[in-house]
Amino acid sequence: MCTVTFVPSAEGFYLTSNRDERAGRGIAQPPKVYSDGPEGLIYPKDPDAGGSWIVMKESGSAAVLLNGAFLRHQRRSRYRISRGLVLLEIIRETDPLAHFRDMDLEDVEPFTLILLSDGTLRDCRWDGIRKYVLTPDPERPHIWSSVTLYDEAAAKERMQWFEEWCRGRKSPASADVIQFHRSAGKGDIRNDLVMNRDDRLFTVSVTSIVRANGDSRMVYNDLKSGIDAAVSFDNRSRGTNKESAWDRFCWFSKRFLTRLTHWEYWPAHVVYGPLYLYWLWLSIRARSLFFFSAANPGIEYAGFTHERKSSIYRQMPPDLFPRTWLCPLGTDWEALTKELDQRQLYFPLIAKPDIGERGRQVRLVRSASELRAYWLGSQVDFLVQEFVDLKMEAGIFYARIPGQDRGQITGIVGKQLLTVTGDGRSSIRILLRQNPRYHLHLRSLSARFGSYLDTVLPEGVRETLVPYGNHSRGAKFVDWSDKITEDLTRAIDTVCRQIPDFYFGRLDIKFSSWDDLLQGKNFSIIELNGAGSEPTHIYDPDHSLLFAWKEIIRHWRLLRRISLANSKNRNIPLMQLAEGLKMLRLHARHLQLIREL
Template sequence: MRLFLHKLFHWEYWPFQVLYIPVYFQWLYFAFRSRSFFYFNACNPSLQNGGFFMESKKSIYDLIPSQYYPQTVLISENTSWENLEIKFKNSPLQFPLIAKPDIGLRGASVKKILNCQELKSYHEKANFDFLLQECIPYENEIGLFYVRYPQEKQGRITGIVAKEFLSIVGDGKSSIATLLAQNPRFAIQLPVLQKEYGSQLDAILPLGESQTLVPIGNHARGAKFLDYSDRITPELTQTFDGICRQIDGFYFGRLDIMFDNWIDLAKGQQFKIVELNGAASEPTHIYDPRHSLFFAWKELFRHQKMMFEISRLNHKKGHSFLSFKKGMEQYRLHQQHSLKIFAS
């Protein structure tokens, strides 16, 4: 009951379908104006479906200059364990590493892999194409939302979200599970963490010792999102506008970035782009607990309007919208893929 009430009175935990009810009406209005339910396909012409669904992460990485993203290896669904071992040994990767679906779903099935046994276990359960990726040594992670209209010479950063991973600090007396249960944000994750860590959650951490249980900056996995949009500077904007303009056909989306420090980041140094998300990107700075529901709706409306305007401009340049038949086909494939990931 305590967790139920916490979710009820903190809108950041509301189901996606509920939070977006007002946004759906705006989407219908834009769909009517563009004569297409799937107008967003033209938002980022180089991304599958504009980056709204069924987009391959590997195909997106291939659009980004290699110095900006982690070493990554694609493992096809039908790859045998023997061939995976060969591919891994011939790659520059080493443990620990990150495994994640090539077509992702809000952080589902993303896992830190520490050794060969864990990699084999992940491979046995995965019934989808997945990526093996080097662990980034930087401790800081942000989501940086970038927008550029096709006719503009320079884009802009419309929001920055910082991410606090799910970490606990020992008191020398309580088990990890007990400490998790004391924080509603973490307690919500307990069933998943118990499945992943088992009896390890019974351990008692020494006083002051910190342990990160989910090294992934995903809201659905317990990370806390903080609005750092006040960190947007002309230097940072110029740096990432220059980077994003090197990604052909990318106009609208969020870069998830791990970095060492803000000074180097603004200079374009000591960072890696962990994810590039297209038309389905959320301005995730809205999930800062300090923000109201009305602030969230305002930002969602603002960003969807920009996506619509960019899509229409690209459409005028010859980039087609998805037909209703093709769009529904892609949506059904997305639903089927989602079931596969959650079943793994």
């Protein structure tokens, strides 16, 4: 009830509210259909006073409440009736505007009521003395900020954010509007749309009334409790927490069959299990179970596991990778934001653990509030990295035998991000379920996006839900090894030669085009992985498990050859059993601290 936007569409509108409340206030009840008047109403209910701040009516009317009228007022300790109950009384009437004009508001706290009724948009205000009715243009978008929380300068700045967002969006979808309400701002946690003022006053929910393109519902996300719902008058509640036992069984069965019939989704120990004897054979010949340890002398543990990304970045020329800052565990929020300002790291950003594995705890953060939530939840050192918005992403596997003039590219994997395309009818959730690859990740996506997945995308509109190419997070891997040429090998070898003591591993690269990559421009190494790198082109769905085993063995042979050559030529002892087991124990304990945020 503190930030409201009205966005018209070709066949309706989106009316969306961010509710800011003080700590200690009860958790609101999610919206549902109420039939306690001549028409049905949908609204969330305030547990303290029983009223609401946003409501939609079966006939098409809608209303939302903001605190205050024109100026910040001096609040009294008690009022005759809650403004939330006043809202419900007004909207229940056949003519809500007439009832607002006629009702007695004596001893009611000042408020602003945005009312849509009979196709007309009205801005109704009570300042504690008299009533006002303004008529904004319903063909244009509008934003309101509560005067009790945001001064004139803050309100103008929010207006600028909104106007910038509106430009270039001729036909915004519900997803666009909700995303604006969840991410708009400039990194000021006290005044962004999702705000937090010293944990005493903060945004507790985002609620959107959707009446567009035949869609009529209320989408609700309680940021405090995690309760999500999407409710319409045909009583189809699409809350993410409300699947029946039968539904859960059906989707579990479908996920199980998909995993069973596609080896790329099998657990790593199942895929690699038959190859462990070959690893043991290589170890016996090298006289070390950890024969890889000298492969990349410049990387901790040769980059097999438990290596720090920050240490690897420090060895790379700064122009090869995105601007990155290490946030040690225990860093306070003020120091974090100061570092971001000094390093000119602006949203959106990527946050990820300094020591990680398989994309765990990697997040795209679009605002200061999202970064703060990540910072509060992280139990490990993490990196804050510039988001590289280049259209192509690939993993290029590189190997160079010590003493040879040039290295080689042993495989390339292309990464197709988890993206759905709207058909104008189906929600994002339904689109995900239609794709066997994507429905495997529906549970984690529901936890991440909540009711946002119930958004219906217009036909042809693409939505990327996971903007980084990780197989365990839903990206499809495609074998691009046919792209390997002499020119590309020369270009990648030139890059890798700039990284001291790097001989074996995979470069995860984003780039604008193959031509630019060949010329060494418009690309960025997102991550460099060492001896523990997989030849991830094996996960192309067209490849068999036998092909994967052959490629893994080929790369293990290269790894052993490189490591033993470095060990002999540079007198580097191979890792002993006790040291190797200690490394594995440290990494296992560390992984227990990493969780999805």
